[in-house]
Amino acid sequence: MEPREVETGTTTLGLSCKDGVVLAADRRATAGTMIAHKKTRKVYKIDDNLGLTTAGLVGDLQQLARYITAEAELYKLKRSLPMSVEACATLTANILAGRRYFPYWVQLVIGGVDGRGSHVFSLDMAGGSLEDKYVSTGSGSPYVYGVLEDHWTDETDVKAGVDLAIRAVSAAMRRDAASGEGIDVAVITRDGYKELDEKEIERRKAALKLP
DSSP, X not given: OOOOOOOOSOOEEEEEETTEEEEEEEOOEEETTEEEESSOOOEEEEETTEEEEEEEOHHHHHHHHHHHXXXXXXXXXXXXXXXXXXXXXXXXXXXXXXXXXXXXXXEXXXXXXXXXXEEEEEEOTTSOEEEESEEEESTTHHHHHHHHHHHOOTXXXXXXXXXXXXXXXXXXXXXXXXXXXXXXXXXEETTEEEEOOHHHHHHHHHHTTOO
């Protein structure tokens, strides 16, 4: 099978901010034109300094999330320090590349903080790994990039990044039929990994005057 771009019905994003990383995703899972599930988990904690967003086949992405989390824990136990973001992205890319003939049908975003700062990486099903300031996956990603290109700067901090992520995923949900059912947001800083609760996300949406 020749590697090609994965077409996935979802919206996820990762933002590298000056003081941390923001990860976000919608919650809708689709099977063709049918909404298969309305509370799908697409943002995962890998370690206190690492997180993952997933788009693609649910079985593949859940297996990978468990696998990467276990590897990060083993790395920390062996070396007495957490895995760097680049090391986690490289490890994951190697796992993806190892399934050349029966690939994991996924698009992933790995983000986190380490001794060199804040980083986000986009990974494809063939094992490609690219670092950028912000990345998005899924069918809603064109709408996300439209918002991020207009609003993200090198001075964006986590507080502004959370608002920007909510704005971007909300824009995708309004235009992409495969994205919807709410937003999950996680923040990773030197203080650790934190997921925002529903009330906080709704409060921010109201402050941003988003529908």
